[in-house]
Amino acid sequence: MDCQKLLFSLPDDHHYLNCSYLSPLLQSVEEAGIQGIKGKNNPWEVTPDHFFGDSNTLRSLFAKLVNAPKAKDIAIMPAVSYGLSTVAKNINPAKGSSIVICGKQFPSNVYAWKRFCEEHNCQLKVVDPPEGFDNRGQKWNKRILDAIDSDTLLVALGNVHWTDGTWxxxxxxxxxxxxxxxxxxxxxxxxxxxxPIDVQEIQADALICAGYKWLMGPYAITLGYLGPRLQNGIPLEEGWIVRKNSEDFSGLVDYEDGYQPGAQRFDMGERSNFILVPMMIEAIKQILDWKPQNIQRYCKQLTADLEKDLPDYGYQIEETDWRAGHMFGIRLPASVSLKKLQRQLDEHNIHVSVRGSAVRVAPNVYNDEKDIAMLHDVLNDVANDA
Structure with missing residues (x-):
């Protein structure tokens, strides 16, 4: 796979290595948003079919991306917190007495379970990483496995840790x-x-994913797979469009008790957003064309030399087998000042994030060797000047 920067509008003098924070827009996604905005100028052209057609297309694309059995297994939501709150509302508390999460997990995947535990007299088991970097990822995975037992009600975590890319x-x-x-x-x-991720292979009950990072979409739209054990649940909202026969606008006053089939009942209100949904469609189309396995391979190859050299400069990084290729955390030597490093990064227009104790680097297919070389030089210089 070659660098795809030509499909974006990124300036040459900025080195954006921060997709875990917010992705830039593909030009095709930007254009879809512009056309969506312009469409409101002629509202008479918006037919009842527009409320359903693009939403169903988006479900089909995301279902293909995560290998969900059916498009109707996908819900369209505004945020990850919305999706996780939906799950929390629909799990059976009698199935166990503890919820297992990993330490320093992103807040949206913590607060929902804290509230659940408070309301249902349940224990929240937080599995922290081991000290040091000797087989850190492997040991952390084992700790999580050891925390799961016959009392476990639910396990909630990310495929990779959001602060440092631990897999x-x-x-x-x-x-x-x-x-x-x-x-x-x-x-x-x-x-x-x-x-790549396959919900049938891992048999997750739910997979919730915000659209504005690695899905290359806009802010304020999230997609969620919800499996069979949850699909008869109660949504957070009682929207008209998630009820049976909502396609018949003339019959909306014939109120329905039943919901649309599958996970569609969990859609947010105004899910047919005529700006965000077309943007998200274009973004996922492009990702499916690239293929996630190719994106992962590209990022790994792009950063291979940098990752190999980092320990020589005194930086700490997770072992290759236990970190993602598209994002990883760099922990600084004691002699290196984070403020000094940040100042040097800013001066060279290198964009990364500090999350927890790690400097998080998150390249994507719009990055090239020049971006990595610039980061490499700054990290080397700062370490040598310490």
């Missing part, structure tokens, strides 16, 4: 979760789109 073996973790009849919930925001 979690969700296939193995999911198998033990199912063997204990617990629910398995994945926040795919930092993985879906940049690495």
């Amino acid at each position: 979690f073996d969700i296939k193995t973790i999911g198998a033990k979760t199912r063997n204990n009849d617990a629910y398995f919930v994945i926040d795919g925001t930092q993985s879906v789109g940049a690495m």
Whole structure:
């Protein structure tokens, strides 16, 4: 795979290595948004079919991306917190007495379970990483596996850790979760789109993914797979469009008790957003064309030399087998000042994030060797000047 920067509008003098924060827009996605805005100038051209057609297309595309059995298994939501709150509302608390999450997990995948535990007298098990970097990722995965037992109600984590890219073996973790009849919930925001994921293989009960990072879409739209154990649940909202026969606008006053089939009942209100949905469609089309496995391979190859050299400069990084290729955390030597490093990064227009104790680097297919070389030089210079 070659660099895809020509499909974006990124300036040459900025080195954007921060897709885990917010992706830039593809030109095709930008154009879809512009056309969506212009469409409101002629509202008489918006027919009842427009409220359903693009939404169904988006479901089909995301279902293909995560290998969901049916498009109707996909819900359109405004945020990950919305999706996780939907799951929390619809799990059976009698199935267990503890919820397992990993330490320093993104807040949206923590607060929902804290509230659930408070309301249902449930224990929240937070599995922190081990000290040091000797087999850190492997040991962390084992700790999570060891925390799952017959009392486990639910396991909730990301495919990769959002602060430093530590990879979690969700296939193995999911198998033990199912063997204990617990629910398995994945926040795919930092993985879906940049690495392959198969909800049928991991048998997750839910996979929720924000659209504005690795899915290359706009802000304020999230896609969620919800499996069979949840599809008869109660939505957070009672919107008209998620009820049976909502396609018949003339019959909307014939109120329906039943919902649309599958996960569609969990859609947010105004899910047919005529700006965001077309943008998200274009973004996922492009990702499917590139293929997540190719994106992952491109990012790994792009950063291979940098990752190999970092320990020589005193930086710490997770072992290759236990980190994602598209994002990783660099922990600084004691002699290196984070403020000094940040100043140097800013001066050279290098865009990364500080998350927890790690400097998070998150390249994508719009990056090239020049971006990585610039980061390499700054990290080397700062370490040598310490």
